[in-house]
Amino acid sequence: MINIFQRWMERYFADEEAVLVLVILIAGLAVVITLGVVLAPMIAAIIIAFLMQGMVARLKSWGISHLVAVSCAFLVLAGGMAVSLLWIMPALWKQMTTLVTETPRMLKEGQDLLLLLPQKYPTLITEEQVRELIASLRADVGQWGQNVVSFSLAQIPVLLGILIYLVLVPILVFFFLKDAESMMGWLSGVLPRERPVMRQIWREMNQQIANYVRGKVIEIVIVAGVTSVTFSFLDLRYALLLGILVGFSVLIPYIGAAVVTLPVALIAFFQWGWSSEFAYVLVAYAIIQALDGNALVPLLFSEAVKMHPVVIILAVLVFGGLWGFWGVFFAIPLATLVKAIINAWPTRSKVEMSDAAL
Numbered sequence: 001m002i003n004i005f006q007r008w009m010e011r012y013f014a015d016e017e018a019v020l021v022l023v024i025l026i027a028g029l030a031v032v033i034t035l036g037v038v039l040a041p042m043i044a045a046i047i048i049a050f051l052m053q054g055m056v057a058r059l060k061s062w063g064i065s066h067l068v069a070v071s072c073a074f075l076v077l078a079g080g081m082a083v084s085l086l087w088i089m090p091a092l093w094k095q096m097t098t099l100v101t102e103t104p105r106m107l108k109e110g111q112d113l114l115l116l117l118p119q120k121y122p123t124l125i126t127e128e129q130v131r132e133l134i135a136s137l138r139a140d141v142g143q144w145g146q147n148v149v150s151f152s153l154a155q156i157p158v159l160l161g162i163l164i165y166l167v168l169v170p171i172l173v174f175f176f177l178k179d180a181e182s183m184m185g186w187l188s189g190v191l192p193r194e195r196p197v198m199r200q201i202w203r204e205m206n207q208q209i210a211n212y213v214r215g216k217v218i219e220i221v222i223v224a225g226v227t228s229v230t231f232s233f234l235d236l237r238y239a240l241l242l243g244i245l246v247g248f249s250v251l252i253p254y255i256g257a258a259v260v261t262l263p264v265a266l267i268a269f270f271q272w273g274w275s276s277e278f279a280y281v282l283v284a285y286a287i288i289q290a291l292d293g294n295a296l297v298p299l300l301f302s303e304a305v306k307m308h309p310v311v312i313i314l315a316v317l318v319f320g321g322l323w324g325f326w327g328v329f330f331a332i333p334l335a336t337l338v339k340a341i342i343n344a345w346p347t348r349s350k351v352e353m354s355d356a357a358l
Contacts, residue, residue, distance in 0.1 A: 017197045018345060025341075041165050045172030049180070051214055052077065056177055070177045077170060085166075088240070095241040106270045200344040201337075209333040215300035216329075220247045223292055230284050237271055246285075250292065251328050252316055257289050311335060 031039070052073045059069035111134050118125055176183070191198065224247025231239035242264055249256030268281040315335035319327035327334075 017192065017195055020192070020195075021197060021201075021341070021345075041168045042172060044165075045169050045176055047213075048077065048169070049173045049176035051217065052173070052177060053180065054214060067178065070174065073177060074170065074174045077173060081166065081170065091240050092244065095238045099238055099241065106266075109270060197344045201340045204340040204343070205333075205337060209336055212336070213330075213333055216250070219250050219292070219296060219300055222296060223247045223250055223288065227285075227288055230288065231281070234277070234281055234284060236268060236281055238267055242267065246288070255313070255316075261285070 032043075055073045055076070056066075056069045059072055060066060064072070118129075224243045226243075227246040228240050228243025231242055236242070245263065246260050249260040252259075264285055265282060268278045272278045312332060312335070315331040316328055319331040319334050321327070323330075
């Protein structure tokens with residue numbers, strides 16, 4: 001047993017850089033787990049700066065100075081935050097409160113529809129089963145309402161911290177963008193001069209993850225905006241809320257679109273019933289999903305992350321369970337990181353082959 005373990009260690013940790021990469025991964029994971037909450041503004045600023053680095057590079061390619069390019073990118077970020085805080089968030093909150101107040105009426109209509117099922121299909125379902133289902137739904141909705149109230153009250157002290165983050169994160173983003181080259185130079189000086197494994201991992205990450213995350217943010221904005229405008233044009237209630245929900249559904253491949261179909265269909269049904277307007281909403285929603293999958297995604301993700309659907313779903317489940325929303329958002333990039341590390345890891349056979357080639 002000891003010999004087997006020793007051979008395994010010699011195979012995968014014969015190279016010094018492999019040990020260094022392992023130490024960096026363990027240290028990074030420990031920092032995120034232990035100090036993730038404290039360093040949340042810093043981590044968020046690094047991610048946002050990483051996403052906006054492409055905009056800065058594009059502006060500099062047009063002959064604009066570095067400081068002016070960074071300032072323009074910062075103004076875009078500040079403008080987006082201002083629009084979100086002054087228009088999107090108030091409208092979204094208003095629609096959410098309206099939906100909560102309308103929920104009892106929807107439940108009453110749903111209850112009446114369920115009670116008709118035993119009359120139409122007496123051999124398939126009984127009235128007692130329907131009443132048990134209604135009682136269970138009432139209990140779940142009551143518990144959900146209590147959770148919403150308790151969550152709102154518990155989060156009141158956090159509002160001050162959120163306001164601080166809204167000021168601190170943009171400032172950090174500005175300095176990360178402004179001094180990115182000097183920071184990367186300092187980091188390169190700390191690391192070993194010869195680091196082929198790290199360079200390969202960084203190359204693959206920079207090519208795939210940067211494009212993926214930027215593309216995913218653009219996809220969310222476009223899908224949410226188009227869906228909100230389309231639902232508003234069709235006079236569907238809670239258009240902004242449903243549009244944002246549909247936009248964020250693209251985070252979970254193969255599952256998000258199917259799950260978010262239910263609230264869209266339910267709200268349209270409770271508003272119009274079995275009518276032509278209800279059909280128009282479903283057709284419009286299907287067209288948006290088809291355009292997203294067949295036109296927008298290939299356009300944004302020309303360098304798509306090639307992974308098996310099972311691996312993608314597994315990554316969403318694992319990282320989403322570990323870090324919630326952000327784990328779902330970065331599930332595919334994190335899976336790509338794992339893949340890049342596995343591909344670049346210097347095993348003993350690789351090292352011997354490289355030495356033989358030299």
